[in-house]
Amino acid sequence: MKNFFKKYLIKTALVSGLATGLSSCTKDFVALNTNPDAVSTGTPQFIFSKAQYDGTGNMLNLLLGTMQYTTSFNDVAGFGSKYVQSQANSSSSAFSNAYPNEINEIGEVIKGVTGDAAKVNLLAEARIWRVYCFSRLTDLYGDIPYSQAGQGYTNSIYAPVYDAQKDIYANMLAELDAAATSLDAAKITFGSSDLIYGGNTAQWKKFAYSLMLRLGMRMTKVDANAAQTWATKAIAGGVILADADVAKVAYVGSGQDINKNPLALNLLNSDYIKADGKSNTEGGKYQDVFINYLKTNTDPRLPVISVVYTTGTADTTSANQKGMSAMLSTKPADFVTFSEPRQNTLLLLSSPRIVFSAAESYFLLAEAALRGWYSGATATASYQNGISAAMRQWAIIAGANGTISTNQINTYIRYHQLNTAGTFAQQMEQIHTQFWVGVFPDAQEVFANYRRTGYPALVPNNYVGNATGGLIFRRMLYPVSEQNLNTASYKAAIARQGADSFLTRVWWDKQ
Structure with a gap:
């Protein structure tokens, strides 16, 4: 990030100096060298669409292997399932891609709509999407640039500090709370520029509270009281439970x-x-x-x-x-x-990318009920609803080719009842093993849930030459460029969080 803005400033200085030197040659230099198709101010609607595309597209596919969905005999491609030391730096790609793309983009949207009361929904939806993007990033790396992120151009901050994950979580939850509360169905929205809900404020509110439930439950091991507070607030606000409310980014499957x-x-x-x-x-x-x-x-x-x-x-x-x-x-x-x-289901280019499913909400509600934090339904009912929603969502993804009949779903549930006579740990294992199957192919979210709960009980692949001593890793590595270009902030982060290692646990990932 720092290098990019340095180059930008140098180029600007050179162009400015050249223009001054040639002023005697032509007084129309600036006019002649101005791109008539360029704009000085971005259009929030267009940038919001791009931020949604980039936020959804920036995922670590190597985690499909880590969560033991896929693998490869090739060491390079098989890093996720083999943890090969020689390919360790591939884990930094989500960090490197996020800041110049979705993080920068959604920041521009927020700046472009802040202060206009008529655009309260645009601001709220941008804040919610910003939380989604940052939450995925901090859950992979722990402490990351947050409060000063994306401010190189506007505030000349080329070496942003890394915020502690605990503080990032506190701010993200507060942002979701404020954004959800501020949504107003009577005001304008992003409309068709919103690739998820088409500007539907009621659905954006459910998405906000669903993210709140996800982040709240993430804290169960590190701060159970806060986890309960935020989970119950999210449930009261209303989370995604219906197929029609599933948060997903649509794709046309052709063109660029x-x-x-x-x-x-x-x-x-x-x-x-x-x-x-x-x-x-x-x-x-x-x-x-x-x-x-x-x-x-x-x-x-x-x-x-x-x-x-x-x-x-x-x-x-x-x-x-x-x-x-x-x-x-x-x-x-x-x-x-x-x-x-399969080509016409999982590999369908025109299929939507699910960002938050009804299945995830139900599985988290099942756990909340198990903990005594939710009385709206039993753990059994939520667990069964989660399985059903997870199977139905393949029709959302792939249409007729993904359709699973009601009879098939009910038969599966009949043979996979939640063992309510079992221990808390046994019921947690059932719920979150179904989470593993049901949230596929969102391996990144499953990776976070696995680290929090320990389920499913995966056996690590102790492949020769692996980077973790035969253990499933707990976080991803920061880019090498951060060590060189943001040295002080990088060193402060690892001094606080722990070594920049695959086995260092992030704040909420407690044993």
């Missing part, structure tokens, strides 16, 4: 890449574009842990999300699905027989 589902685009380009089961450039397949779980539990989602190319065509038969081991280091002779994502 920004118009295509970013997860599907990434997976297709890295591995699955040929759809033959053998020409996978980076050697990716579903991991055996995930496929075995789905098969063992006769999960109706398996044929929806998975195919195997045994005869040159896509076969969705559940009995034929097979996951690949994360311990492979070379391409196996039977590589074609392993399962991979």
Whole structure:
């Protein structure tokens, strides 16, 4: 960040000096060298759309491997499931991509609409989206630039301080509270520039309270009282429970890449574009842990999300699905027989990207009920509603190809009842194992939930040459550029939080 603005200022100075020197040659120099198509002030609506695209697109796909959904025999592509030391710096990409894109963009939107009472909804929705973007970032890295982030151009802050995650959480929750309260259905909205809800203020309010529930529950181990306070406030405000209210970014699936589902685009380009089961450039397949779980539990989602190319065509038969081991280091002779994502569901470029699902709300409500923080429904009812919503959402993602019948859903639930006679830990394991299956493919959110709860009880892949001593990592590494360009702030952060290591736990991730 610092380097970019240095270059910008140097270029500006050179251009200014050149203009002065040539003033005697032509008095129309400035006019002749001004781009007639450029604007001096950004349009908040356009920037908001871009911030939504970038915020949704900036995800660490390597976490699909970490949460043991996918793997690869290729060490480079397999970092997420193998934690290979030589590829450790790939974990910094979310940080590097966020600040010049969605963080900077949503900051510009907020500046552009602040102070205008008529634009209260635009401000509120921008604040909510800013919390979403920052929450994903801080949950990956812990302490990050927050209060001074994105102020290089406006305030010449090229080396922003890293705020403590505890303080970031306090501010994000306060922002959600204020933004949700300020929404006014009678005022103007972003309209069609809002790729999630089309400006629907009632749905934005549910999204805000759903994020509040997520962040509140994140604090259960580090500050149970605060967790309860924010979770109950969120529940009272009203969270996403209906399929129609699911927060999702829509994509058209054609034209420029920004118009295509970013997860599907990434997976297709890295591995699955040929759809033959053998020409996978980076050697990716579903991991055996995930496929075995789905098969063992006769999960109706398996044929929806998975195919195997045994005869040159896509076969969705559940009995034929097979996951690949994360311990492979070379391409196996039977590589074609392993399962991979289905082209017209998970790899559909025109499918929406779910940002917050009804399933997640229900699973968190099930835990809240288990803790005695929620009396609106039993833990059993919320747990079952979570499973049902998680299965229905595949129709939201892929239409008819993702549809799971009501009978299939009810049959699955009948054989997967919450064991209310079990211990708190046993019921938590059931709830959050279903969270793992139900929130897929949002591996980043599952990674955060796994670190908080310990579920599902994944066994680490102790691959030769891994960076963690055979343990599932707890956070991502800061970019090397931060050590060089923001040295003082970087050093202060690690002095407070702990070493810039995969095994350093962030504030809310307590044992």
